[in-house]
Amino acid sequence: xxxxxxxxxxxxxxxxxxxxxxxxxxxxxxxxxxxxxxxxxxxxxxxxxxxxxxxxxxxxxxxxxxxxxxxxxxxxxxxxxxxxxxxxxxxxxxxxxxxxxxxxxxxxxxxxxxxxxxxxxxxxxxxxxxxxx
Amino acid sequence: xxxxxxxxxxxxxxxxxxxxxxxxxxxxxxxxxxxxxxxxxxxxxxxxxxxxxxxxxxxxxxxxxxxxxx
Numbered sequence: 001x002x003x004x005x006x007x008x009x010x011x012x013x014x015x016x017x018x019x020x021x022x023x024x025x026x027x028x029x030x031x032x033x034x035x036x037x038x039x040x041x042x043x044x045x046x047x048x049x050x051x052x053x054x055x056x057x058x059x060x061x062x063x064x065x066x067x068x069x070x071x072x073x074x075x076x077x078x079x080x081x082x083x084x085x086x087x088x089x090x091x092x093x094x095x096x097x098x099x100x101x102x103x104x105x106x107x108x109x110x111x112x113x114x115x116x117x118x119x120x121x122x123x124x125x126x127x128x129x130x131x132x133x
Numbered sequence: 134x135x136x137x138x139x140x141x142x143x144x145x146x147x148x149x150x151x152x153x154x155x156x157x158x159x160x161x162x163x164x165x166x167x168x169x170x171x172x173x174x175x176x177x178x179x180x181x182x183x184x185x186x187x188x189x190x191x192x193x194x195x196x197x198x199x200x201x202x203x
Contacts (some may be wrong), residue, residue, distance in 0.1 A: 001197065003137070003140075003192075004137060005134070005190050010174070017173065017174055017177045018173075018177055018180070018189070018190070019173055019192060020138045020173070020190070020192055020193075035172075036172075036173065036174070037181070039172075039174050040174070062202060069134075073201070081182075087170070088169070088170070089153070089169070099197075099198075100197055101195050101197055101198045102169075102170045102193075104198060105192050106170050106172075106193075107155070107171060107173050107176075108173075108193075109172050130141075
């Protein structure tokens, strides 16, 4: 798993916030949880329908201002509304029904292929080099 | 960037020392530990106070997470 740090613009506070981010080359778009999107005042665009493992997933599109190193880009993203119960570890009666850990987007974002495509070739190579020990 | 690199390189040790805790790392040292997972905006607020002007990063040190992601 490639984990890097990026900064995302917080509209209400007019400043950047640092986020731990998982780079997912299999994701078309960047993705983040609704509770974070709301807090940093991300614009809400039209719905979008995507395929996930076993069926369609309808999400809301947005645009993120993402700073990585010296570059800043406007990148399309999707907002995922995660049930509040999934933002915490599983309780004993939930075992066998869900993973024990909180949902990964509780404290992170996903950087999709569209983020990598906005970067310089050097930055892109540097990030993807994390896959090679 | 350096603190992120340090976290990634030391994750196996961090899992032993800070299981299922959120840590803030500043200049490659753990400077703050929270129980469980934290809202990243709140972490930024704390880091602004204790890591001002320094290189910093954070992570939720999940012991089991990587076993559960498709």
